[in-house]
Structures are given as structure tokens and as C-alpha cells.
Amino acid sequence: MLFNFANVLIFLIVGSLFVVLNLTISRLLHTKIYSGEKYIPYECGEDPIGDTRIKFNTRFYVIALIFLIFDVEAVFLFPWAVVFRDFGLFAFLEMLVFIVILLVGLAYVWAKGDLEWIRSTQLEVQSLRREESYDN
Numbered sequence: 001m002l003f004n005f006a007n008v009l010i011f012l013i014v015g016s017l018f019v020v021l022n023l024t025i026s027r028l029l030h031t032k033i034y035s036g037e038k039y040i041p042y043e044c045g046e047d048p049i050g051d052t053r054i055k056f057n058t059r060f061y062v063i064a065l066i067f068l069i070f071d072v073e074a075v076f077l078f079p080w081a082v083v084f085r086d087f088g089l090f091a092f093l094e095m096l097v098f099i100v101i102l103l104v105g106l107a108y109v110w111a112k113g114d115l116e117w118i119r120s121t122q123l124e125v126q127s128l129r130r131e132e133s134y135d136n
Helices: 002-029 059-075 077-087 089-112 119-135
Strands: none
Touching: 059 077, 059 089, 077 089
């Protein structure tokens, strides 16, 4: 039994030595030329124009999170489909409750308007029109 642990210990020691040796060799052999071009952000071979911190529409993040939530929850349907016949009516009712919860979540997101891409620009245009009418 100790022989099995000795194999693991030897493997960890050899692996650690391999990593340390390669890092040491690369540190000794790499060129140390620092220029201003190394510190600019890389944009597909083009020189960057403007600030790197641009305003990004948060709607992309909201849509990605909604997709991720429903996608991960849909993964639970596959194991259920495999064992459906073994559990019978109980599994069917349990998954029915799960799907109803998903549909309620989808209806909430849809009613809130988070699935509409154009909504943010429409609201911005309406708010700009209100500001213009107040200025006049």
C-alpha cells in the first residue's frame, strides 16, 4: 500500500522539478528588450485608437446571463430523460414543476423587456426628446 503512495509522491516531485526547471531555463534565455510598443493594447495588428475603456452596452451581458441560466437549466433535462421510465409519474411531475418554473422565469424576463435589443436605444431617444422639450 505504501508503494502506491510512493508512486504518487515521486510523480509530484518529478512534475514539480520539471516545472521549476523549465521556468528557470526560460528566465535565463529570454531577451529583455522593453519598448513602448509592448505596453499598448493589441487590436488585431492595428494601432489602438482612443481609450481602451469604452462604454459597452450592458444589454449584451444581460442577454448572455439569461442564455446561460436557461442553458444550464436545460442540461438538467437530459439526465431526467434517461431515467424517466425508471421513476415514472413522480419524475414526470417533478420535471413538470421544473419546466413551469423555467417558463415563469422566461415570462418575467420577456415582460420586463430584457429580451428586446432595440429597447435601450428607444428609451435613450425618448429621454433625449424629453430633455430637448424641457430646454425649449
